[in-house]
Every structure is written in structure tokens, then in C-alpha cells.
Amino acid sequence: MTTSGAGLYAQVAELARSRPDATALVPGRRNGSGQSISYARLSAGCHAVAEALRAAGVRRGHKAVTMTRGPYELVAVAYGLLAIGAVPVLLEPGMPGARLRACLDDVAPEVFVGEPLAHMGLRALRWAPGHVRTPLVTRRALLPGLGRRLPVAVPDVGGPALEAPEPDPEDLAIIAFTSGSTGVPKGAEYRCGTLAGQVDALRPVLAPDPGGVLLSGFLPIALLGPALGLTTLCPAVNHLAPARTPPERVLRPLLAHRASVVAASPAVLGLLAGHCAHHGLTLPSVDRVLAFGAPLRARLADTLHSVLRPDAQVLSVYGATECLPVSAVTTRELHALRNDADMPHRGTCVGRVVPGVEVRVLEADATGVGEIAVAGRNVSPAYHARPQATADTKIAADCGLLHRTGDLGRLDDQGRLWFHGRTSQRVIGAACVLNTEDIETAADTAPGVRRSALVGVGPAGQQRAVLCAELDGTAHRGRDRRTARAALREVLDRHPQGHHIGSVLIHPRFPTDIRHNSKIDRERLAAWAAKRVRETT
Known part of the structure; x- marks a missing residue:
């Protein structure tokens, strides 16, 4: 197999030559079934898409928004774009319209590839007005005039692989937008070398x-x-x-x-x-x-x-x-750490840093907690069209370009990285500064609690600390809610910073990010908590 430096498409093309009949991709259907696609057919499909893109006028360096939920379509279009030196732009399809338009304004894409519904949004909501010159539709459109049809059907048989030139590591390869769950969505630039670094960093994890x-x-x-x-x-x-x-x-x-x-x-x-x-x-x-x-x-x-x-x-x-992956930890190690009585209330261990990546902790306090910064070939070097955001988060250092993550953390004496929450989500009161993960890892151990979230109500410096809890599937009756609240109070009474928590509230279902449905949307949760606190005072 080729080295990761040869580019993603080149690796698939070589696998098509060495293992043509091996299954590369199985896109799933809603009933759980799927279509097995061999490396030979995947490579031939990417080749066909690349030739169709060229015929439509897509050229090297063109930025191409890619909005399709079909896995084969996404892979074939993205690899086809990479093969001809164009730049796929990946963003969250469920992003609110105003944010989506702002992202597209940042990118100013020449090409828009997507399903008919995405093209209808492009027209009706005036996304990226004046920029898109080449609209390409991946499926049959019910309405005429949305754009040129881009053939992305899976070929019946394999064919010759497209001969793509060796990419320059500094060439812009992909623009991938952050979800916006912890701030304004920004387009992280992946150079060809960044993608190669991500593949290399993922190998030991996968x-x-x-x-x-x-x-x-x-x-x-x-x-x-x-x-x-x-x-x-x-x-x-x-x-x-x-x-x-x-x-x-x-x-x-x-x-x-x-x-x-x-x-x-x-x-x-x-x-x-x-x-x-x-x-x-x-x-x-x-x-x-x-x-x-x-x-x-x-x-x-x-x-x-x-x-x-x-x-x-x-x-x-x-x-x-901007930097995936950074570190990993097994649950068995986490279990051992949870049972270590000498290490209470210390955030969440996220493991040892993966090979090829370096982590620094900036501006650490007396406990060793500061902002996590990451260097390595898998780190995005810039945000597209956001020079101030780039300047705020990228630092030249002896280990290379450091990316400031906005996460709080520390490194212990065994080289393990610990996560203590987002810098922007600390609760800053008149007499305390609370890191979310320090409180939540303890609160999550309370019986009946599925997960917890610490939020601040009021202006920074005068915030009231409020702990919100989401209960597990069996604990939703009034008696269960009272029992869970009492259990949370017991946990907080044992925590060295628990006396700073002003209120404990039970929430029916936490709002979460649109990408993973896992990160808690603390801004929305804090607004809900503020209303509840006002109602009870």
C-alpha cells in the first residue's frame, strides 16, 4: 500500500489495483441492508466523477461545497474533487440557515455539489450569492434548472484508475467546518499534508x-x-x-x-x-x-x-x-482511575497522546490546569478567510505550529492528558472559578443520573453556579426526581467545591450539538436554567 503522503485518492487507486475485489464501502439503507462496493468499483466511480467534474468546468483550486448525505456520493465526490486538485468544502447540513450562509460567505465557493434539496436552499435562501458558477446536482431533481446533473451512480464493473499527480503537502485539500457547538463555525483548512497526518495518527487508534x-x-x-x-x-x-x-x-x-x-x-x-x-x-x-x-x-x-x-x-x-485525533484512553484504565481514592475530582482522563502529536498546556495555574494546545502533522494550520481567528489560535513554537484548542486540561506525571472543560464554559462567580468537568465527573456518579452539566447564570464574575441533571430512562417520576436531586446534593457535599453550587435542577433532555448529539449545548441550557432560577426565587 502507498504511504499516506500519496493522497487519499491515490491510496484507493492502489488498493483497487492490489485488492480489486475486496469490499471498500457498504453504504447503508434505512432498513439496515447495504450495497457492497469493491475497491475496483469505488475507484472507477471516483474516476468517473472526476472526469464529469472536469467536463463541467471544475478546475484545480476551485472550492466545491459538498452537501450530500449519501456515503457513496460523499466519498466519490470528495475523492473525485481531490483527484483533480479541487477543494471539497464540508459543513453541517443541519446548521441554522444564517450560520450556513455565513460559512458559505467565508468560503465564496465556485462550485456547489449537492442533492436537489440543498440546491433549493441555495436558490431560495440565497446562500453564497454571486459566488457559485457551477451548480452540480447529485440526484434527479423534481424541479428543472437547479444545475447540471453529476453522475454519481456506482459502476457495475471496475475500470482504470485515474492517474492523479503526487500532491504537494502544502496544497489546500479540504475545508472542514467546525460544528459551531462551542462557538461560531469556522472552516478549518486541511492541507494535503494535514490529511496525511490524520491518516497516520488514526492508524494506531483504529x-x-x-x-x-x-x-x-x-x-x-x-x-x-x-x-x-x-x-x-x-x-x-x-x-x-x-x-x-x-x-x-x-x-x-x-x-x-x-x-x-x-x-x-x-x-x-x-x-x-x-x-x-x-x-x-x-x-x-x-x-x-x-x-x-x-x-x-x-x-x-x-x-x-x-x-x-x-x-x-x-x-x-x-x-x-482542527486536530484529530489527539489522545485516546481505554475504559479499563478509566475504571482503574475512578477507583483510585487518591485522585478525586480531577476532570476526565483522555489518555496518552497518539504518536506524532505533541501537547502543551499553556498558562497553567497552580494545579497544572491550563489551555490545551496541540502540534503535529494532523493539525489544521489555519481557518479559511478568518485571519483573526487564525492569529488567536495558532502559535509558532519549537515543536511546530501549536493550535490552541480552547479546552482546559493538564498533563499528569505519567504523561496522561486530563480534560477539565472548555475555557469559555467555566463558571466564574464572586468567590469561585469552577471548571465544568471537575464537578460533572463527580455528579455523574449519583444514582439515577444519566449525565450532568454545570452552567453559570448571570454575568461573568458574578455568576451563580447551577448544576443541571438529565435522569436515566427509569427515573422520571416526581419521587424519582426528588431522590436524584437529593443524591446529587450528597455528592456535592463530599466535593471540595460542591458548596459553591447554588441550585440543582432536573432537565428532561439536554440540548446537544447537531453533529454528534453528544456535546451539551450549554448556552441554551444556561438560558433554561436562568429562567428556572428566576421562577423559584
């Missing part, structure tokens, strides 16, 4: 075996899986609301293709593990489970292990759009 089968619960991993030589299953996850996906859509392809690695958000893993536990099912083929997008909580980890083989590994992977 630990791919020859002939391994990866079930990908979110689309970015689906883009990298085929290039890693993995049969990549893409179940029909509801990417606008992953936590609402019927679990059978994920379970059926996993069992049918005997997935060895599962990579998904805690929300998708939760629905899969919960369904299996409820129905007495197990996942005997799975060797490794990777949780991306948010910390993996103890209750979900325990449920996952209950449906896996005793020797299967579950890892929580830490990273961000």
Missing part, C-alpha cells in the same frame, strides 16, 4: 487489521476508512439527529458484515448498546469500539462492555475538527 471491517457512525471517518484499507460500513445514521437513529439501522450491517471496529459518537453508541442490552444481544465480532465527539461516561462504557466480548477494547478518543 489498529486496522488486514481485511478489517470498520463501522463508521459519522461521515468524516467514512472518508478516511477506504484509504486505510478497511471495509467501511456506513449505516443510515440520521446525520441531522444521530441520537434518533433507529438502532436496527446500525446493528444489522454490524452483524451482517462482522464489523471488527466501531467508531461513533456516544449518542450513537448509546442507542446501539442500549438496544443490545435490552434485547439480550451481543456483538461477538467487535474487537474495538472508539467513541468520538464527547467524553465517554462510565455508565455508557459499562453498557458497552456488557454486550462485547471480555477481551474487546473500548476507547474514548479526544480531538477536534
